[in-house]
Every structure is written in C-alpha cells, then in structure tokens.
Amino acid sequence: MTRQVFAYIIHKDGVADDTALEMVAAAGKLDSDARVTAVVAGAGSKLDSVCNEAASSFAEVWKIDNPALAYVTSEVLRPMLVLILPKNGIILVPHDHFGMDLAPGLSIKLDAAYLPDAVDFQGIDNGKLKAVREEYTGQVSTHVLTDISEGVVITVRPGSFKADESKRGEGHVVDKTPEAIEGGLPAGSCRFLEIVEAEVGDVDITKSDILVSVGRGIEDEDNLEIIHELAEAMGGDVSCSRPIVDAKWLEKSRQVGTSGQTVKPKVYMALGISGTFQHVGGLKGSPFVIAINKSPRAPIFQVADVGIVDDILDFIPELTERINELKG
Amino acid sequence: MEILVCIKRVPDTSENEIEVNRDGTDIERDDLVCSVNEWDNYAVEEAIQIRDRVGGSVTVVSVGDEEAEEVVRREMAMGADKGILLSDDAFEGSDGRGIAAILKAEVKRGNYDLVLTGAQADDGAAQVGGMLAAMLDWPFASLVNFIEFVDDKKIKVGREIAGGNQEMYEINLPSVLSIQTGINEPRYVSIRGIRKVASLEIPVHTAGNLGISPESVGEPGAKTKRLDYFMPEPGEGAEILEGSTDEIIDKLIELLKAKGGIK
Ligand SMILES: Cc1cc2nc3c(=O)[nH]c(=O)nc-3n(C[C@H](O)[C@H](O)[C@H](O)COP(=O)(O)OP(=O)(O)OC[C@H]3O[C@@H](n4cnc5c(N)ncnc54)[C@H](O)[C@@H]3O)c2cc1C
Numbered sequence: 001m002t003r004q005v006f007a008y009i010i011h012k013d014g015v016a017d018d019t020a021l022e023m024v025a026a027a028g029k030l031d032s033d034a035r036v037t038a039v040v041a042g043a044g045s046k047l048d049s050v051c052n053e054a055a056s057s058f059a060e061v062w063k064i065d066n067p068a069l070a071y072v073t074s075e076v077l078r079p080m081l082v083l084i085l086p087k088n089g090i091i092l093v094p095h096d097h098f099g100m101d102l103a104p105g106l107s108i109k110l111d112a113a114y115l116p117d118a119v120d121f122q123g124i125d126n127g128k129l130k131a132v133r134e135e136y137t138g139q140v141s142t143h144v145l146t147d148i149s150e151g152v153v154i155t156v157r158p159g160s161f162k163a164d165e166s167k168r169g170e171g172h173v174v175d176k177t178p179e180a181i182e183g184g185l186p187a188g189s190c191r192f193l194e195i196v197e198a199e200v201g202d203v204d205i206t207k208s209d210i211l212v213s214v215g216r217g218i219e220d221e222d223n224l225e226i227i228h229e230l231a232e233a234m235g236g237d238v239s240c241s242r243p244i245v246d247a248k249w250l251e252k253s254r255q256v257g258t259s260g261q262t263v264k265p266k267v268y269m270a271l272g273i274s275g276t277f278q279h280v281g282g283l284k285g286s287p288f289v290i291a292i293n294k295s296p297r298a299p300i301f302q303v304a305d306v307g308i309v310d311d312i313l314d315f316i317p318e319l320t321e322r323i324n325e326l327k328g
Numbered sequence: 329m330e331i332l333v334c335i336k337r338v339p340d341t342s343e344n345e346i347e348v349n350r351d352g353t354d355i356e357r358d359d360l361v362c363s364v365n366e367w368d369n370y371a372v373e374e375a376i377q378i379r380d381r382v383g384g385s386v387t388v389v390s391v392g393d394e395e396a397e398e399v400v401r402r403e404m405a406m407g408a409d410k411g412i413l414l415s416d417d418a419f420e421g422s423d424g425r426g427i428a429a430i431l432k433a434e435v436k437r438g439n440y441d442l443v444l445t446g447a448q449a450d451d452g453a454a455q456v457g458g459m460l461a462a463m464l465d466w467p468f469a470s471l472v473n474f475i476e477f478v479d480d481k482k483i484k485v486g487r488e489i490a491g492g493n494q495e496m497y498e499i500n501l502p503s504v505l506s507i508q509t510g511i512n513e514p515r516y517v518s519i520r521g522i523r524k525v526a527s528l529e530i531p532v533h534t535a536g537n538l539g540i541s542p543e544s545v546g547e548p549g550a551k552t553k554r555l556d557y558f559m560p561e562p563g564e565g566a567e568i569l570e571g572s573t574d575e576i577i578d579k580l581i582e583l584l585k586a587k588g589g590i591k
C-alpha cells in the first residue's frame with residue numbers, strides 16, 4: 001500500500017517558505033514510494049499563488065481557504081487539520097516557531113505518535129520509523145524508533161534536508177475547505193490581535209560585511225570589551241547569540257538566528273558560540289565562518305570554514321593586538 | 329491566580345561537555361552537573377512575578393526520580409509556594425506524550441488557572457507544553473515572551489516568532505503557555521534561600537495517587553523510543569588551525585585579509 005505523507009507548507013506574502021522544498025526532500029528520504037501531499041492554509045489570492053507554486057513540486061495540494069486564516073494561527077488551524085487528515089497518515093511540519101506551536105497538540109488530537117525535530121530518516125521497518133535527532137544543543141545525536149502504525153506527526157529541522165528542486169508535481173489542487181470547517185469554526189478562546197515588529201537598533205547587522213559574533217562563552221558582561229575591541233580592529237560590527245540578549249548585555253537587534261536577524265556578511269567570527277541550528281539558521285549567503293571555541297566538539301566546527309580551539313578570553317586580546325600592530 | 333509550573337532537571341550544558349558512554353546506551357553520567365532546565369527557570373520567575381502582581385500561588389512540579397527533588401527545592405527557594413514531585417518506577421522511559429499525560433493527571437487534581445512550561449528542554453523536543461494543552465483541551469501558546477492580565481478570565485500574551493517579531497493574542501483562562509528565555513531576568517537564588525527550604529516536605533505523587541495506569545506511560549506507553557546515543561558524524565567540518573598561538577594568529581590574519589575580514 002502506498003503510504004500517504006503530508007507536508008505542511010508555511011508561506012508569507014504569497015510565497016512558500018524555504019522549508020517547503022526541504023519537506024519534499026524529507027518525504028522522499030522517509031519513503032521514496034510515498035504519495036506526498038502539500039497542505040496549504042490561508043485566505044484569498046495569495047493562498048492560490050502558494051498552492052500553484054506547491055503544485056509543481058508535490059503530487060497533490062490540499063488547500064484550506066478561509067478568512068479566519070488570513071493570518072494563520074495554530075489554534076484556529078489545528079482543529080481544521082484534525083478534520084481533514086487521515087488517522088494513520090504521516091504529517092511533516094517544519095520545526096520552527098510555527099511547527100512548535102501547532103504540531104505537539106496536533107499529534108494528541110490525531111492520536112498519532114510524535115517525533116520532534118528530526119534531522120534524518122533511516123527507513124521504515126515493520127511499522128517503525130528509524131530517525132536521527134540531536135540532544136544537548138547538538139553535542140550528541142540519537143537514533144530513535146517511532147511506532148507510526150497509527151500515524152505520526154513529525155517536525156523536521158529546517159536546513160537538515162537539502163531542498164529538492166525537481167519539479168515533478170502533478171499540479172493537482174484540491175479544495176478541502178468545506179471539510180475543514182465542517183461544524184463551524186472553533187470558539188475563540190485564543191484570539192490573534194496583531195504583530196508587533198522588532199525594534200530597530202543602533203546598527204543594522206544585516207548590512208555588515210564583517211561580523212564579530214559573541215556567545216555565552218564570553219562568560220561575563222565585562223568581558224564584552226574584548227569583543228568590541230576586536231570588531232573595531234577588524235572594521236566590523238558586533239553581533240551575538242541569544243543568551244547575550246537574554247542577559248540584556250547587547251540589544252536584541254544584534255542577535256543572529258531564527259528568532260533574531262538573518263545576516264549575510266563576507267566574514268563571520270563565531271566566538272564562544274556552540275552553533276545550535278537556531279543560531280546558524282541566521283547565517284545566509286555562505287559567509288566565511290571562523291569559529292573559536294574551547295571545546296573541540298562544539299557543533300559550530302561542523303559549519304565553520306576555519307576553527308580554532310582555544311579560550312576566547314586569552315585568544316581574542318592577542319589577536320586584536322596583532323591586527324592593530326599590522327594596521328600601524 | 330493559581331499557577332502551576334512544570335520543571336525538569338537536566339544536565340547543565342554550560343557546565344559539562346556531554347559525552348556518550350562506552351556502549352552508546354546513555355550519556356556519561358559520572359560527575360555530571362545537573363540543574364533546572366534553563367527555560368523552566370524563566371517560567372518560574374514569570375509565575376512568581378505574576379503572583380506578586382495579582383495574588384494567588386505558584387506550585388512547581390517535576391516528573392522524575394528522587395534527584396529531581398533538588399530542582400523542585402531550588403525553585404521553591406526562588407519563591408514558589410509549593411512543590412510536588414511526580415515519581416514512580418512506571419514513569420521511567422516515558423516519551424513526551426507520557427510526561428504530558430502524567431502532568432495532566434496532576435493538573436486535574438488542582439484548580440489551576442495557568443500552567444507554564446519551558447519552551448524546550450535538554451532533548452530539544454519542545455513538545456510537552458503543547459501536548460498537555462491538547463490533552464486538557466485548554467488553549468495553548470508557545471514561545472511566550474510577554475504576559476499581561478486583562479481580567480481574571482483573560483490574558484494578553486506575546487509569542488516570539490521569526491526575526492524578533494511578536495504575535496499578540498488574547499487568551500482565555502485556563503490555558504497552557506510555554507515560556508521563551510528572555511521574558512524576564514530570573515532572580516538569583518542564594519545558599520541561604522536554599523537552606524530555608526531545605527527541610528520543607530515535598531509531597532511525592534505516584535501512578536496510584538494520580539490514577540494513571542502504568543502501561544499507558546513509561547517505556548510500555550512510549551511510541552517514540554531512543555535506541556542509542558552516538559557522536560555526530562564529523563561532516564566536512566572546519567579546518568582546525570594548529571600550532572602555537574602566534575602561528576595560529578599568523579594564519580588567521582592571512583585568511584582574514586584574503587576573505588575581506590580586515591578593513
Ligand atoms: C524557538 C527558539 C529560537 C531561538 N532562536 C535563537 C536565535 O535566533 N539565535 C540564537 O543564537 N539562539 C537562539 N535560540 C537559542 C539556542 O537554542 C541556543 O540556546 C543558543 O544559540 C546558545 O547560545 P550560545 O552558543 O551562545 O551558548 P551555549 O550553547 O551555552 O554555548 C557556549 C559555547 O561557548 C563555549 N565556551 C565557553 N567558554 C568559552 C571560552 N572561555 N572560550 C571559548 N569558548 C567557550 C562552549 O564550549 C560552548 O560551545 C533559540 C531557541 C529557541 C527554542
């Protein structure tokens with residue numbers, strides 16, 4: 001029997017998210033014989049353009065079109081998905097801020113298994129899916145086995161499957177709206193109000209060619225001085241990982257990552273940053289990445305071009321001094 | 329306002345390098361420094377601040393073995409009014425759904441207006457809060473970085489999304505929220521504070537107390553099971569610069585010059 005895989009498509013302003021084609025690849029790795037259906041929810045003509053886009057990559061597209069989804073929220077969408085999805089299907093959702101909101105509850109409502117933040121699939125045997133996950137901020141990996149015989153909801157880590165660009169879709173869009181809103185919309189116990197845009201900071205790190213980025217390895221607010229000095233010597237700007245912003249040592253506008261800025265410098269220095277996918281997800285345009293970390297096993301060394309295993313508190317001042325000497 | 333905060337004791341990744349043990353069955357647990365999950369600490373701080381603003385009480389709860397009592401006590405020293413440990417051999421090996429089911433049983437015993445979890449814990453799953461909400465049929469918001477009370481039946485909540493933007497919602501109580509770091513600045517817990525709560529009795533609830541059938545949770549109830557641990561296969565990876573610090577700096581400066589890293 002052909003397996004049914006569903007991929008939830010995130011989109012904005014009428015364009016599918018990068019994760020859409022990653023879902024095609026993920027579904028292919030999961031089961032190359034599966035019939036893969038894109039599920040696209042929203043409202044109006046922008047939704048139609050996303051559906052048409054998806055139709056070129058997926059065997060089939062299920063559309064849910066309703067004004068209540070003009071801004072898609074998981075509390076409104078989840079009950080609709082429960083009405084249309086089969087009880088034993090495989091449902092793929094990107095592991096991002098939307099997937100984290102939607103997917104765990106969806107698995108409960110579908111009475112399906114849940115597999116969070118999968119980075120790879122290694123085959124299905126006897127109703128059991130073998131997958132790879134990471135734990136402890138990527139320091140160790142695990143194989144997990146999920147019983148998918150009664151269906152499964154899987155969140156897939158963005159960036160872990162290479163986008164499948166092959167256009168092999170059949171262009172078939174099915175309007176699932178009537179089924180999805182059968183019995184009326186859910187009572188509004190959670191009402192979306194508005195989007196509050198991020199505050200603009202004093203520097204725009206998205207425009208910087210050279211970023212000197214600092215993470216929790218800096219240990220203390222006072223030590224930030226050596227980072228500012230290095231950035232000045234290099235002629236770059238200071239950016240950071242999330243814990244530095246959480247501690248209020250630097251402004252939110254300097255945070256690189258999925259919940260911060262997406263940057264595209266020529267050179268990126270990652271100093272005392274472990275390299276979680278949420279941080280690295282903010283790096284675009286393949287910058288030259290130099291990582292300095294005292295742990296040789298830090299995941300950042302997997303994405304960096306050049307690595308130095310050392311204590312940044314010792315190394316950075318020496319480097320700064322040498323660059324300044326050089327510049328005279 | 330009766331608030332329940334779910335907390336987990338986890339290996340502290342800023343204090344330890346996590347290693348896989350010899351046969352790959354577990355991580356190396358000798359000398360492992362453990363503490364409360366980073367996200368949960370923000371959740372407890374938020375609950376305490378809410379209680380101090382609008383009244384009520386804060387209860388912290390953890391599913392774990394006797395060692396988990398240490399983090400329950402720590403969060404009580406921080407200012408939580410009550411602590412509960414949910415512990416039973418039958419809970420061992422639970423997947424996220426199992427943990428959520430155990431927590432649900434405890435929520436049902438109380439009269440809570442608000443349940444807080446962390447956004448994610450050590451295995452990065454980010455699942456328990458959303459599952460718990462679905463099991464309770466309560467509204468849920470994840471990655472919450474702002475909470476304001478509208479009245480005693482309603483709250484205004486901000487969720488962090490991409491780019492540092494925020495979605496604002498109005499949510500009816502009772503509800504479940506998963507808390508994102510940065511929502512507040514968790515207070516410091518002094519040794520003295522810990523000593524003050526050292527002798528407080530922390531009730532332990534078992535599967536029997538909670539009315540949970542043992543086969544629905546733990547290893548038998550788990551649909552997702554960990555098979556082993558392994559070190560991530562080294563990919564292409566970085567070229568590691570070796571030599572004395574001076575030599576490394578020489579090489580690095582050459583690279584920086586070549587790549588436009590020195591202006
Ligand atoms: C929904 C969501 C969104 C997120 N968005 C973002 C985001 O946009 N950006 C982001 O950065 N994070 C984000 N995070 C957080 C992310 O998961 C990590 O917690 C965070 O990136 C870790 O930051 P870090 O690398 O600085 O700290 P850690 O992971 O604690 O790493 C510190 C590193 O410093 C090294 N180190 C320690 N001391 C020294 C020293 N003296 N010298 C050299 N090295 C040293 C350690 O070996 C370690 O590798 C998000 C999390 C969630 C759940």
Ligand SMILES: Nc1ncnc2c1ncn2[C@@H]1O[C@H](COP(=O)(O)O)[C@@H](O)[C@H]1O
Pocket residue numbers: 333334335336365367368389390391392424427444445446447448449450451452453454455456457
């Ligand atoms: N064993 C546990 N006991 C209590 N709460 C837990 C436990 N495991 C997870 N949680 C809660 O669920 C949140 C998310 O964890 P997870 O879904 O495992 O990533 C944590 O921040 C805790 O609030």
